[in-house]
Amino acid sequence: MSTADETDGIFAVRLRTAREQRELNQTELAKLTGLQPAAIGHFEANRRKPSFANIRALAKALEVSSDYLLGRADTIKGATTAFRNEESLNHADRESIQLMIDTLARRREDREK
Numbered sequence: 001m002s003t004a005d006e007t008d009g010i011f012a013v014r015l016r017t018a019r020e021q022r023e024l025n026q027t028e029l030a031k032l033t034g035l036q037p038a039a040i041g042h043f044e045a046n047r048r049k050p051s052f053a054n055i056r057a058l059a060k061a062l063e064v065s066s067d068y069l070l071g072r073a074d075t076i077k078g079a080t081t082a083f084r085n086e087e088s089l090n091h092a093d094r095e096s097i098q099l100m101i102d103t104l105a106r107r108r109e110d111r112e113k
Helices: 002-022 026-033 036-045 053-063 067-069 080-084 091-112
Strands: none
Touching: 002 026, 002 080, 026 036, 026 053, 036 053, 036 091, 053 067, 053 091
C-alpha cells in the first residue's frame, strides 16, 4: 500500500510528465489553468498540494484524467476516453457529469480517511 508521501510524489511526477508530453512550459500551463507559474512549480516539486479545483483544471488543460494525475489510474487518458461523444452533449449536460464525477471523488476520498 502506498503512503501519502508516495502518492504525493506520483502526482508531482505525473504532472510534470503530462506537461512535458504536451510540450508546455510551466508558464503556459499556468495560463491554461488560471494558476500562477510558481504554483505549478510547487506542485511539480512536491512542495504544495493542489486543491480539487486545481487538479480538475490541470487534468483538463493536460487532457488527462484526474485519476491518472493522482496515481489511481495507469493510463494517461483514463476516464476521458469514455466521453468520446462529449461534443454531442450540451454545456449543461457536461457540467452535470463533471459535478457527479467531483462528488464521487470527494465521497471516495472521505471514505479513505
